[in-house]
Amino acid sequence: MSLDAATVSWVAHLARLDLTEAELATMTRQLNAIVTYVDQLQELDTTGVEPMAHALDVHNVFRADEAGQSLPTDEALANAPERRKNSRGEQFYSVPAVLD
Amino acid sequence: MGLKATHEKLIERSAADLRQLLLEGAVSAEELASQFLHAIKEREPKVQAFLHVDETAVLSQARAIDEKRKRGEGVGLLAGLPVAVKDNMCSRGELTTCGSKILANFRPPYDAHVIQRLRQADGVLIGRTNMDEFAMGSSTENSAFKMTCNPWDPERIPGGSSGGSAAAVAACMSPLALGSDTGGSIRQPASFCNVVGLKPSYGRVSRFGLVAFGSTLDQIGPLAHDVPSAALLLQAVAGHDPRDSTSIDYPVPAYSDTVDQPLKPLTIGVAREYFGEGLDGEIETAVRSALKVYEGLGAKIRDVSLPHAKYGIAAYYLVATAEASSNLARYDGVHFGHRAEKHGNLIDMMKKSRSEGFGPEVKRRIMLGTYALSSGYKDAYYLKALQVRRLIKDDFDKAFTDCDVVIGPTSPTPPFKIGERSDDPLAMYLADIYTVSCNLAGLAGVSIPCGFMKAGLPIGLQIIGPPMEEAKLLRIARMHEKATDWHTKRAVV
Numbered sequence: 174m175s176l177d178a179a180t181v182s183w184v185a186h187l188a189r190l191d192l193t194e195a196e197l198a199t200m201t202r203q204l205n206a207i208v209t210y211v212d213q214l215q216e217l218d219t220t221g222v223e224p225m226a227h228a229l230d231v232h233n234v235f236r237a238d239e240a241g242q243s244l245p246t247d248e249a250l251a252n253a254p255e256r257r258k259n260s261r262g263e264q265f266y267s268v269p270a271v272l273d
Numbered sequence: 274m275g276l277k278a279t280h281e282k283l284i285e286r287s288a289a290d291l292r293q294l295l296l297e298g299a300v301s302a303e304e305l306a307s308q309f310l311h312a313i314k315e316r317e318p319k320v321q322a323f324l325h326v327d328e329t330a331v332l333s334q335a336r337a338i339d340e341k342r343k344r345g346e347g348v349g350l351l352a353g354l355p356v357a358v359k360d361n362m363c364s365r366g367e368l369t370t371c372g373s374k375i376l377a378n379f380r381p382p383y384d385a386h387v388i389q390r391l392r393q394a395d396g397v398l399i400g401r402t403n404m405d406e407f408a409m410g411s412s413t414e415n416s417a418f419k420m421t422c423n424p425w426d427p428e429r430i431p432g433g434s435s436g437g438s439a440a441a442v443a444a445c446m447s448p449l450a451l452g453s454d455t456g457g458s459i460r461q462p463a464s465f466c467n468v469v470g471l472k473p474s475y476g477r478v479s480r481f482g483l484v485a486f487g488s489t490l491d492q493i494g495p496l497a498h499d500v501p502s503a504a505l506l507l508q509a510v511a512g513h514d515p516r517d518s519t520s521i522d523y524p525v526p527a528y529s530d531t532v533d534q535p536l537k538p539l540t541i542g543v544a545r546e547y548f549g550e551g552l553d554g555e556i557e558t559a560v561r562s563a564l565k566v567y568e569g570l571g572a573k574i575r576d577v578s579l580p581h582a583k584y585g586i587a588a589y590y591l592v593a594t595a596e597a598s599s600n601l602a603r604y605d606g607v608h609f610g611h612r613a614e615k616h617g618n619l620i621d622m623m624k625k626s627r628s629e630g631f632g633p634e635v636k637r638r639i640m641l642g643t644y645a646l647s648s649g650y651k652d653a654y655y656l657k658a659l660q661v662r663r664l665i666k667d668d669f670d671k672a673f674t675d676c677d678v679v680i681g682p683t684s685p686t687p688p689f690k691i692g693e694r695s696d697d698p699l700a701m702y703l704a705d706i707y708t709v710s711c712n713l714a715g716l717a718g719v720s721i722p723c724g725f726m727k728a729g730l731p732i733g734l735q736i737i738g739p740p741m742e743e744a745k746l747l748r749i750a751r752m753h754e755k756a757t758d759w760h761t762k763r764a765v766v
Contacts, residue, residue, distance in 0.1 A: 176644070181640070184640055184642065184643050184644045184647065185642050187647060188538055188598060188627075188637055188639050188640055189602075189620065189623045189624050189627055190607065190624060190627055190628050190639065190640070191624040191625060191627075191628040192628070196633075196636075200406065200637065200640060201637070201698075203637060203645070203698055204481075204554075204640060204641060206698075206699050207590065207641060207698065207699055207702075208644075209370075209643075210586075210587060210699055211587040211590060211591055211654065211658075213390075213587055214584060214587050214591075214657050214661055215586065215653070216447070217581075217584065217661060217664070218662075219657065219661065219664070220479050221662035222660040222663055222664060223660070223663060224656050224659030224660050224662075224663065225659050225662040225663035225666060226489060226659055227489050227519070228474075228475035228476070228490075228666075228713075228714065228715020228740075229335075229475060229519065229521060229715060229740075231476070231518075231519065231521070234518040234519075236515060244382055244383075248382040249382065250607035250609070251380070251382060252378075252380065252382075252596060252608070252610070253608060253609065254606060254607075254609070254610075254612035255612065263749070266607060266608055268607055268619055268622070269616070269617075269618055269619045269621075269622050269720060270618070270619065271619055272296040
């Protein structure tokens with residue numbers, strides 16, 4: 174299966190990455206080489222083989238639904254690139270508008 | 274650079290030995306920390322293993338432990354031993370960069386589980402080590418900040434992604450280090466640097482606070498000069514943590530208490546698939562010599578087969594990159610990490626922040642993983658890889674009915690020259706052939722020194738064991754160590 178530049182562009186958009194023209198060309202070439210390599214998995218007959226997503230057979234590891242300690246707001250927002258306070262003094266992460 | 278067999282200097286001694294001296298009061302934690310800090314000052318200009326070292330904080334930690342002992346309070350398992358930590362384990366308030374520009378100024382608001390355990394055990398956190406960006410790489414060349422060199426040959430790589438941790442121990446700048454291993458990132462640099470590096474079974478050590486790369490593959494593990502020292506560090510950090518839902522609730526054996534007990538009877542599996550084309554002749558010779566050592570100690574050597582071994586890389590680079598594409602989605606410039614100064618709307622902000630902050634290898638893996646999971650391709654790539662993963666695990670399950678452990682080389686080739694493989698990502702990936710299956714199957718694996726190439730480059734022996742059998746694995750590794758002296762050699766920096 175080979176990837177064309179249009180597919181690579183689309184994948185870059187899904188991955189929220191901006192590629193320059195040069196990067197797009199290099200990435201297309203490199204990804205094609207890798208995808209050609211991983212295509213060898215198609216040689217194997219895996220009919221009826223259960224996919225293995227986890228190394229351990231651990232299921233439904235839950236804790237009791239009880240409120241515990243949370244990070245204070247100041248600490249939680251300490252690494253925020255931009256933050257803002259509202260009129261009540263509550264702090265928020267600040268981002269460009271989500272909705273137009 | 275060369276070989277040095279005698280250990281007059283404290284900094285050259287193994288952690289297990291130093292611990293004895295600390296407990297006897299023959300040396301204080303502060304004195305020991307000073308000596309290692311001095312070694313760092315002297316050797317770092319050449320080796321470049323560390324990203325951050327805070328001398329004042331280190332000495333203050335050490336003094337506090339000395340005060341504890343003076344007050345008769347008793348000290349934790351590590352008793353004042355310095356431990357270097359790979360820069361992907363969150364340390365509250367300290368720069369945790371993962372070797373990436375996107376986290377260049379990131380200070381986590383919490384400690385990773387293993388960091389808490391190190392503090393509880395009275396380890397002295399001596400510094401944060403260099404790594405391939407987000408643990409993606411096999412050479413430490415993908416660090417956004419600096420290049421670490423191999424203490425045995427400064428023109429060569431130390432391995433990766435825990436290259437800084439391996440080099441710090443090999444250059445005697447710290448007697449212990451923690452690394453992380455997703456596809457070989459503890460074992461391979463350990464083998465390239467002539468130190469012991471162990472990847473515990475999946476779930477043995479909590480991943481809480483370890484910056485995630487491949488969540489079903491990542492494990493934190495010890496690097497040290499010898500097996501008893503690695504056992505000590507593993508004991509200090511292993512165990513169940515309710516904050517990591519994948520951590521196993523299973524008691525931690527006292528690894529250091531049993532490590533010197535040889536295993537009898539012992540059957541060693543040698544997989545024929547590990548000795549094919551591509552394996553360097555000198556490495557094969559060293560590994561076969563090691564097997565002879567085991568035979569001399571009474572072990573039976575049995576031929577086993579791992580028929581799907583050659584598909585490990587393909588399966589790994591689909592599973593790991595798929596998981597990475599998901600795990601690295603959080604670096605979007607919103608909550609933390611780099612945000613682009615110039616940007617348009619929200620999506621553009623995310624794209625620019627990520628593109629400015631991530632290096633080429635990280636972008637490549639995110640792209641591959643995104644593609645493997647995308648609509649129309651997920652079945653052929655991601656799910657197929659997960660099925661092959663099960664076949665690989667089944668191979669090992671079957672092999673372990675015939676043997677206690679599987680032994681082979683850690684790496685097919687010796688450490689290459691810095692820059693030699695930068696243009697060929699696939700060639701870089703293929704070097705992981707012996708290590709990735711261990712992560713895919715969730716097994717425990719250790720690399721121990723087993724010789725040197727004619728060119729003076731270290732060779733590592735890999736021992737792979739069933740899940741949760743670290744105690745046995747360590748005992749078996751120690752058997753080879755006691756019968757040889759490769760682990761006593763020290764690089765001259």
